[in-house]
Structure formats: C-alpha cells, structure tokens
Amino acid sequence: xxxxxxxxxxxxxxxxxTNAQTxxxxxxxxxxxxxxxxxxxxxxxxxxxxxxPYGVGVSxxxxxxxxxxxxxxxxxxxxASTDTISATIHVGNYPIGVCVTPDGHQVYVANSDYPGxxxxxxxLSNTVTATVPVGIYPYDVCFTPNGNFAYVTSSDGNSxxxxxxxxxxxxTIPVGKSPxxxxxxxxxSKVYVANDGANNVMVINTSTNTITDTIHVGIQPYGITISPxxSKxxxxxxxxxxxxxxTVSDIVTxxxxxxxxxxxISVSPxxSKVYVxxxxxxxxxxxxxxTNTVTDSITVGTFPEGxxxxxxxxxxxxxxxxxxxxxxxxxxYPNPANNKLTIEAPQTSIINITNLRGQLIKTLxxxxxxxxxxxxxxPNGVYLVKVKMENGIAVKKFxxxxx
Numbered sequence: 543x544x545x546x547x548x549x550x551x552x553x554x555x556x557x558x559x560t561n562a563q564t565x566x567x568x569x570x571x572x573x574x575x576x577x578x579x580x581x582x583x584x585x586x587x588x589x590x591x592x593x594x595p596y597g598v599g600v601s602x603x604x605x606x607x608x609x610x611x612x613x614x615x616x617x618x619x620x621x622a623s624t625d626t627i628s629a630t631i632h633v634g635n636y637p638i639g640v641c642v643t644p645d646g647h648q649v650y651v652a653n654s655d656y657p658g659x660x661x662x663x664x665x666l667s668n669t670v671t672a673t674v675p676v677g678i679y680p681y682d683v684c685f686t687p688n689g690n691f692a693y694v695t696s697s698d699g700n701s702x703x704x705x706x707x708x709x710x711x712x713x714t715i716p717v718g719k720s721p722x723x724x725x726x727x728x729x730x731s732k733v734y735v736a737n738d739g740a741n742n743v744m745v746i747n748t749s750t751n752t753i754t755d756t757i758h759v760g761i762q763p764y765g766i767t768i769s770p771x772x773s774k775x776x777x778x779x780x781x782x783x784x785x786x787x788x789t790v791s792d793i794v795t796x797x798x799x800x801x802x803x804x805x806x807i808s809v810s811p812x813x814s815k816v817y818v819x820x821x822x823x824x825x826x827x828x829x830x831x832x833t834n835t836v837t838d839s840i841t842v843g844t845f846p847e848g849x850x851x852x853x854x855x856x857x858x859x860x861x862x863x864x865x866x867x868x869x870x871x872x873x874x875y876p877n878p879a880n881n882k883l884t885i886e887a888p889q890t891s892i893i894n895i896t897n898l899r900g901q902l903i904k905t906l907x908x909x910x911x912x913x914x915x916x917x918x919x920x921p922n923g924v925y926l927v928k929v930k931m932e933n934g935i936a937v938k939k940f941x942x943x944x945x
Contacts, residue, residue, distance in 0.1 A: 564622065564854045565808065565817055566607050567826060568595035569843025575609060576842035577625055578817075580810055580853060583828060583840050587625045591618040597682075598806070598852040599640035599649060601665065602897075602924065607854060608649050608663075610637035617651060619668060622854050629668040633661035639682035640850060643707065644689040644897075644923045650705075652680035652694055660694055660705065674710050676703035681722050682850070686748060687730045687897070688921040693746070695721040695735060702735055704751055715751050717744050723765045723807075723849075727789060728772030730921070736763035736777055743777055745792055755792045759785040765807040765849060767816070769831070776816050776829075778804040784818055786834060796834045800827040806848030819848035872936045874927050878943040881918040885927055886911060892930040897923060917942060 564586070565578040575595060577587035592611025595618070599608040606628070607620040615637060619629040634653025642649050642665065649663040658680040662672040677696025680703070684693050692705040695717075702715045702724065718737030726733050726748075733746040736759075743763060745755040761781025768775050768789070775787035780803055786796040801820025804827070808817050816829040824846060828838040873886035885893060887908050895904040895915075903925065906913070920942045929936045 563811060565826070565848075566598050566600070566609070566620065566622075566852045566854065567806070567819055567842045567846050567848040568598055568609055568852075569846045570594055570596060570612070570821075571845040572843035574843055575620070576846070578826065578840060578842075580815075583838050585840065585842065588843070589620060589625055589627070591620075591627065592616045592630065596847050596849055597638050597640040597652075598848060598850040599642050600851050600854045601642045601646050601649075602644060605854075606665070607852075608640050608642065608651075610640045610651060612636055612638060612654075615653075617649070617663065631663055631668050631670065633663070633670060634659050634673065637661070638849065639680070639695075641683040641685060641692070644685055644687060646924065648707075650683045650685075650692050650694075652676075652683050654679045654681060654697070656698075658696055658699070660692070660703075662710075672710060674705055674712065676705070676712060677701045677714065682724045684724045684726045684733065686726050686733075687728065687923070689923065691748070693724055693726065693733050693735075695724045697722060697738075702733075702746065713751060715746060715753070717746075717753065718742055718756075723763070723778075725766045725768050725775070728768065728770075732789070734766055734768070734775055736766045738762045738764055738780070743775070743787065757787055757792055757794060759787075759794065760797065765805055765819075767807045767809050767851070769809050770811060770813045774831070776807055776809065778807040778818055780804065784816065784829065798829055798834050798836065800829070800836060801825055801839065805846070806850060806852060808848070808851055808853045810853060817848075817853065819846045819852075821845050821847065872929055872938060874938045874940050877939075878941040879917055880942070880944055881916065883915045883917045883940060885913045885915060885929070887913065887929045887936075888931055894928040894930070896926045896928065 563580040567576040575589040594613035596612045597610040605622045609618040617631040621628040635655040639652035651661040660674045677699030679698040681695045681697045694703040704713045719739030723736040743757040747754045760779030760783045765778040777785045784798045801823035803821040806819040818827040826840045830837045891908045
C-alpha cells in the first residue's frame with residue numbers, strides 16, 4: 543500500500559535536480575553499472591549488481607532502472623534517486639532484453655533460454671506475475687506506445703513474437719536472420735527489427751504484423767533506437783558504425799564511425815545526442831545529432847553492453863521550489879483525463895505536452911490563465927505538462943485512462 547500511495551503521489555508536481563538525467567551502462571564482466579551524468583558526460587557512480595549485467599530498462603513512471611543479470615537469472619532494480627539496489631528479482635534463465643510498459647506498471651524480461659520465455663514483473667510488488675512462452679532465444683523487447691502489444695525478437699528463431707499485453711496471446715512474425723534489437727516508432731504504426739545475421743533492418747507494419755520494407759545497413763546490426771520526435775532511427779552495427787535512417791522514407795541517410803564493437807545505443811531526451819556503448823573499447827561514444835559526428839568518448843567498465851533504453855528521463859522540474867510552484871497556481875485537471883484537459887497557468891506561459899520518453903506531443907502559448915486542451919486523440923498513458931514561466935519551469939503529470 544505504501545508503494546501504491548507513493549506512485550499516486552508522484553502524479554503531483556515534483557522538484558527537478560539539474561543532474562536528474564543519467565545514463566546507466568551495464569558492464570558485463572565487471573558485474574556493475576556505470577552511471578553517467580548526461581549533461582557533463584562524467585561517470586558519477588558505479589553500482590554493483592548481479593553477475594553478467596546486460597540489458598537496461600528505465601521506468602517512465604517511477605524513478606527506477608531495471609538491469610538484467612545474464613549469468614544468475616535475475617533483475618536488479620536500481621533506485622535512481624540514490625543509485626542503490628532496491629530489489630533483486632528472480633526471472634528465467636539468461637535474461638537479456640528488458641523493457642517497462644508505457645504506463646510503468648509492468649516490466650517484460652526476455653529470457654534467452656530454450657525454449658524461450660518472457661517474464662512479466664509487477665513493478666509495484668517486484669514479483670513475477672506471469673511467464674509467456676515465445677520464440678527460441680528471445681533477445682529484446684519493445685512496446686507499442688499505447689502499451690497494447692509487446693514485440694520480442696527471437697534470435698535463433700528468426701522471428702518476432704507479438705504478445706497481447708492483456709491476454710498474453712502470442713502471434714509470430716518471420717523476420718531476418720538473428721534478430722537482436724527492436725524498437726517501435728513513436729506513432730505506433732511501425733516496429734523496426736535489427737537482423738544481425740542479415741545486415742539489415744526490417745520494418746513491421748503493426749496493423750497487419752507484416753514486413754513492409756527491408757533497409758540494408760552495416761555489418762551485424764545489433765542495438766537500435768529512435769529519436770524522441772520519431773524522425774530518425776539509429777542502428778549500432780558491430781562493424782564499428784552507426785547508421786542513421788529517415789523513418790519517413792526508411793532510407794539510410796548517414797553512417798558514423800564509432801568505437802570497437804558497438805552494442806547498446808540510446809538517444810538523449812532532447813534528441814541532441816546519441817550514446818553508443820562500445821564493448822571492446824570499454825567506452826561510450828557521444829554523437830552530436832546535428833552534425834552526425836562523434837564529439838566525446840566516456841570510459842566506463844569492462845565489456846559494457848548497455849543493451850536497451852539506458853537513459854533515465856525521470857520527470858523533473860527546474861527553477862522553482864515546491865512552495866514557488868504552489869504559489870504560481872499551476873493546476874492540471876481532471877486527472878486522470880479522458881477527452882478534455884484544463885491547465886491553469888499564467889497567461890503567456892509556454893506550455894509543452896510530452897510523453898515520458900520526452901517526445902513532444904503539443905506546444906502552445908497560454909492566452910489566458912486557464913487553457914482548455916483537447917486530448918481525445920492521446921493514447922492511454924502518462925504525460926507531462928511543462929509550463930515555462932518568467933521565473934522558471936514547472937512540470938506536472940497527468941494520465942489518460944480510457945476504459
């Protein structure tokens with residue numbers, strides 16, 4: 543009950559630390575996680591986890607990071623406020639990919655055993671509530687933005703398993719050889735699969751669950767991620783490169799040389815940087831997305847993986863104390879919302895609506911102290927209202943929860 547109340551309380555306004563955005567890099571042979579400050583590129587902490595840490599999943603709803611430990615069949619739960627382990631959860635054998643549902647309530651873990659399975663964790667109780675059989679040696683997991691379906695790569699099955707997150711029914715899509723990384727487009731119409739053994743990325747139409755395009759990339763594509771606005775796809779190729787793909791045309795627009803044996807890859811919340819984890823280099827390359835050039839390299843632990851979404855985007859506020867925010871009179875209601883949302887904020891304030899991945903949904907300027915917003919097209923999930931005022935920025939959460 544206490545944790546439930548805590549999550550409910552998190553729907554209220556919270557205060558921002560300027561160092562809140564951090565990257566969590568799993569170091570496979572070091573049995574630890576390097577914590578990087580996204581703003582300064584400094585390694586600010588090292589967290590001891592289980593044996594063979596591999597995948598990373600960041601919760602969009604709470605301040606937790608989930609790390610799969612390949613060798614001991616567990617998931618370490620990191621409290622990102624304190625960078626300490628808050629729980630250790632036993633899952634299936636050889637867990638790799640891990641992803642949190644868009645509403646933050648569940649965590650899906652790909653157990654790369656034979657036969658393959660996905661462990662489903664209740665994020666409130668940190669217990670496994672279901673195990674879903676999938677293809678052979680599952681590797682990575684992603685969700686459609688509405689959270690209705692999970693897509694799981696099966697590296698030895700050359701397929702993607704689609705899990706209905708309500709019924710746990712599974713359908714199978716044949717893809718290329720040795721699919722590893724997978725990511726959903728921001729509008730939910732496409733899912734992209736990196737086929738390591740075929741040197742390509744396949745595009746799945748989520749309405750029909752059929753392959754609609756094949757994009758040839760570099761040698762052995764592995765990790766894959768998408769920009770916050772959904773316009774660019776970044777593919778880490780084991781052949782020491784990152785390919786950039788335009789998601790409108792599904793055409794490769796650039797190739798960037800990075801470190802040795804790149805694996806995990808993530809984009810910063812503002813879309814300005816791409817972080818590439820180089821296994822043999824024991825470092826992370828930083829790509830400037832405006833120029834598609836490597837501008838920095840950060841040394842981390844031994845044989846880093848960082849497979850998955852490893853950048854924490856826990857919602858924060860800057861510039862104002864809680865008392866100042868209350869005095870400013872920022873209100874968002876009803877909460878949960880259905881079709882209409884009312885925002886009370888000072889006239890001329892700039893209001894941005896984002897999802898918890900940092901993707902901008904809507905922006906407007908308040909024409910009065912009360913703004914009415916049509917949210918009827920917003921999928922179910924958690925959103926942020928970011929209000930920029932003369933004396934700072936305030937952030938409040940709201941939920942879309944249509945039955």
